[in-house]
Amino acid sequence: MPDSPVIVHGASEADHHEHPAYLRHHFESVEQQADAAGFAMWLFLVTEVMFFGGMFTAYLIYRNWYYPAFVAASHQLDVRWGTLNTLVLIISSFTMAMGVWCAETRRKKGLVLCLMLTMILGLGFLGIKSIEYSEKIEKHHVPGFHYSLQSFTDPQSDSAVYAEYHDKPLPLDMARHTEIYFSLYFALTGMHALHMIIGIAILGFMIFRAQAGAYTSGHVTFVENFGLYWHFVDVIWIYLFALLYLISRHQ
Amino acid sequence: MSEQNEKAKHDEHAHHIVSPKVYVVILIALLVGTALTVWASFIDLGFWNPIIALAIATAKATLVVLFFMGVKYSTKLTKLTVGAGIFTFLTLVSMTLADYISRAWGSW
Amino acid sequence: MSATIVSLPDQSTARIPKMNYLSKENGLLSWLLTGDHKRIAILYLISLSFFFFIGGALAGLIRLELLTPQADLMATDTYNKVFTMHGVIMIFFFLVPSVPATLGNFLIPLMIGAKDLALPKVNLLSWYLYIAGGTLAIYTMATGGVDTGWTFTTPLSTHYVNTNVLTTGLAVFIAGFSSIFTGLNFIVTIHKMRCPGMTWFRLPLFVWAHYAASILMVLATPVVAIAIVLVALERTLGIGVFDPTKGGDPLLFQHLFWFYSHPAVYIMILPGMGVISETISTFSRKRVFGYTAVAFSSVAIAVFGFFVWAHHMFIMGISNYAVLVFSLLTMLVAVPSAIKIFNWTFTLYKGSITFETPMLYTFGFMGLFTIGGLTGVFLGTSGTDIHLTETYFIVAHFHFVMVGGMLMAFLAGIHFWWPKMTGRMYPEKISQLAAVITFIGFNFTFFPQFILGTLGMPRRYASYPPEFQVLNVFSTAGATILGVGYLLPVLYLTWSLKYGAIAGNNPWQATGLEWQIQSPPLTENFTVTPIMDHEAYDYEWLENQNLAKEKSKEVTHAG
Structure with a gap:
């Protein structure tokens, strides 16, 4: 349109009407603001995928290299605790999804209840995780802190695990590589737990705000985006459970 | 109401x-x-x-x-974003693993 | 020199608009707590310049040491620290954020007709993260520095050095998140904040280039973040992931590191390419030739950038087959880069070219980037790479791309948009002189290094055999000239803040949306939401605009 006379002509001012207080000045509409925030959250989650991705790559490589060590080391994890934690986290994901639904349909009491349940389940997950961690600490399976190879060079000394798996002793050279398994175990689950802790802190803040009715008056972006974060943490755990606990139970 | x-x-x-x-x-x-x-x-x-x-x-x-x-x-944009994340992650894993697996093949 | 196109308003009556983003609020706090993308861009510009001159001073020390074959100016481990800090500061605190965080921050909302970036608070947060990371880097330098090289190569960084690897790693980690947030913000903004009528293929190519670079920032940076976390754990706890004595593989670190750091060179160069697309069109008075091809070549560079990282590891013991594949894939990246260079050249063809300062820098970019890019093909070819890698050929190659390419583009952009950012012009003759000095100094500094590299002078040593001295003296002399070339803009640009001629809205007669509003812009950028009704780089449209304006003036005079 080369003969257009106006350079920068404005949109009509006619559609100027009252904006809700939560609409930031640089957005045209509530939809645009919510869209932008949601998209930003998705992009952030993609960076998280790559952040964990580096560790998943390392895990897959070393599992291929030191297969016997990784099998023996993974037998130190208790599938029962892992299963319980998976259930806890999946249910917390469900309560979070219900929380988002409550916010969207403006049910304040329901929202507060769902957020609280999510928080309790999240704390439960961390509690179970700490039981598992303390077991590793007792057995000196924490890399870098007087790491002990006894369970792998002499499996019969570790009677509970031996009763279940009847592992053969590993040669010293291979047994040493169990330390890499536990390094990655702690790096992966530790980073995951850190995300849980951050999530629980934000949940606390949200419960406080939800009681004041902040999310049940139409502005649900924050709850929705936090929901995405919480579900993402759940997805990471689903893979951690499979990779760390389940895939190496048989030789 | x-x-x-x-x-x-x-x-x-x-x-x-x-x-x-x-x-x-x-x-x-x-x-x-x-x-x-x-x-x-x-x-x-x-x-x-x-x-x-x-x-x-x-x-x-x-x-x-x-x-x-x-x-x-959700919108196509969100689906594309999720897809891009998975794709890049698979690139990282597969191309790194490709190096590790083919190292065992030795030289030409 | 052909007729200039600069059209300044009548200086006797012209004024800087009273209401603008600089004058809206005063006081330090109004800057430190601002959400305005333009003010954050200025904050970035100031802090980036600071880090650039620290990095530059370190470069000066390196060149001074290499004046003589013996290690006489400083001890060899001091030299190691100096080149490491030069690399860390220049790459993570200057090159990666340079164009995106300053010009990109300032211009993307203006170019797409938005009032601000989508997430102003995140934008400010990313500046604070940058400052936090930078402060840590300075702290590292003050407390003994680090000597691993900017690549933190394991197991050197995890086991063998006793310098500040941890604080440097943390600095890079934090700066990485600053870069992630900038990229994330740009992608959301470009998707969600375009004004009515601003379709994807009406976007200026500057925006396309930033979009491509942002994809890389978001997808690649987290991988280096986790690699650095693992290095820190390895160093403090000895977890064994990168420790060969425990069965770990140091090469895994390199895979993770280069998965980011190779795309990172595209994070650095793509925004610079965006600047070049704008200047070359404006000073040729022509639409960029093959707009669509140039736009998609940015995205192609970003995508291909993910498949080539292991060409940094050809001699490090990766498998022969991987070398073959990565070498072939590396050649692919040359295609979109060449598309850009050819299309810019075609844009010049039959254009009305003028030689203002930004255009001089642009020509510098095109020549030097082409040399840098072509030598990259030598290095991507695994056979020649084995001879050339770890020599000064590598140093010359990436300085041609980064300093000759990126820094020239940065200076082109700063000169091009300076009147928009400040409302004032700089003295044209001195700035042209500075551009020429930079070009000459650059070639004197880095061209001899290609020869030194092919002769076999290894990089990262404080001493060298005496027969290399002549070329090294050339290089150091050139660095001195280059230093003058960089100091001059600081002086005359600062001078112009107060004494420069009033620039008016559109001194270059450029077509971008950002040139159609007042300089410096209002805090809210546009008083009413603009509607885009023409393609990018439509000079006919601009002429009609000017004609219409003159007519309306005549009408008012007659009335």
Whole structure:
């Protein structure tokens, strides 16, 4: 349109009407603001995928290299605790999804209840995780802190695990590589737990705000985006459970 | 009250609200999936154990992403973003692993 | 020199608009707590310049040491620290954020007709993260520095050095998140904040280039973040992931590191390419030739950038087959880069070219980037790479791309948009002189290094055999000239803030949306939401605009 006379002509001012207080000045509409925030959250989650991705790559490589060590080391994890934690986290994901639904349909009491349940389940997950961690600490399976190879060079000394798996002793050279398994175990689950802790802190803040009715008056972006974060943490755990606990139970 | 309903309707128009029924169904599917994968891990299937475990994990993760995270009802842009993340992650894993696997082949 | 196109308003009556983003609020706090993308861009510009001159001073020390074959100016481990800090500061605190965080921040909302970036608070947060990371880097330098090289190569960084690897790693980690947030913000903004009528293929190519670079920032940066976390754990706890004595593989670190750091060179160069697209069109008075091809070549560079990282590891013991594949894939990147260079050249063809300062820098960019890019093909070819890698050929190659390419583009952009950012012009003759000095100094500094590299002078040593001295003296002399070339803009640009001629809205007669509003812009950028009704780089449209304006003036005079 080369003969257009106006350079920068404005949109009509006619559609100027009252904006809700939560609409930031640089957005045209509530939809645009919510869209932008949601998209930003998705992009952030993609960076998280790559952040964990580096560790998943390392895990897959070393599992291929030191297969016997990784099998023996993974037998130190208790599938029962892992299963319980998976259930806890999946249910917390469900309560979070219900929380988002409550916010969207403006049910304040329901929202507060769902957020609280999510928080309790999240704390439960961390509690179970700490039981598992303390077991590793007792057995000196924490890399870098007087790491002990006894369970792998002499499996019969570790009677509970031996009763279940009847592992053969590993040669010293291979047994040493169990330390890499536990390094990655702690790096992966530790980073995951850190995300849980951050999530629980934000949940606390949200419960406080939800009681004041902040999310049940139409502005649900924050709850929705936090929901995405919480579900993402759940997805990471689903893979951690499979990779760390389940895939190496048989030789 | 009617005004509130109208507003809620307006929000619904802006984006899809998934009904709690769907969430319950997905929750049950996830719980069943967990039970299934734990059960499968107790059976010695040799080569297939890791594949089954990862397949079930992927199915569960897909359910969470599609329904709990609402990707099924979202825009193409969101789907593309998720796809880009998965694609880049697979690039990192596969091309790094390719180096490690082919190192064992020795020289030409 | 052909007729200039600069059109300044009548200086006797012209004024800087009273209401603008600089004058809206005063006081330090109004800057430190601002959400305005333009003010954050200025904050970035000031802090970036600071880090650039620290990095530059370190470069000066390196060149001074290499004046003589013996290590006489400083001890050899001091030399190691100096080149490491030069690399860390220049790459993570200057090159990666340079164009995106300053010009990109300032211009993307203006170019797409938005009031601000989508997430102003995140934008400010990313500046604070940058400052936090930078402060840590300075702290590291003050407390003994680090000597691993900017690549933190394991197991050197995890086991063998006793310098500040941890604080440097943390600095880079934090700066990485600053870069992630900038990229994330740009992608959301470009998707969601375009004004009505601003379709994807009406976007200026500057925006396309930033979009491509942002994809890389978001997808690649987290991988280096986790690699650094693992290095820190390895160093403090000895977890064994990168420790060969425990069965770990140091090469895994390199995979993770280069998965980011190779795309990072595209994070650095793509925004610079965006600047070049704008200047070359404006000073040729022509639409960029093959707009669509140039736009997609940015995205192609970003995508291909993910498949080539292991060409940094050809001699490090990766498999022969991987070398073959990565070498072939590396050649692919040359294609979109060449598309850009050819299309810019075609844009010049039959254009009305003028030689203002930004255009001089642009020509510098095109020549030097082409040399840098072509030598990259030598290095991507695994056979020649084995001979050339770890020599000064590498140093010359990436300085041609980064300093000859990126820094020239940065200076082109700063000169091009300076009147928009400040409302004032700089003295044209001195700035042209500075551009020429930079070009000459650059070639004197880095061209001899290609020869030194092919002769076999290894990089990262404080001493060298005496027969290399002549070329090294050339290089150091050139660095001195280059230093003058960089100091001059600081002086005359600062001078112009107060004494420069009033620039008016559109001194270059450029077509971008940002040139159609007042300089410096209002805090809210546009008083009403603009509607885009023409393609990018439509000079006919601009002429009609000017004609219409003159007519309306005549009408008012007659009335």
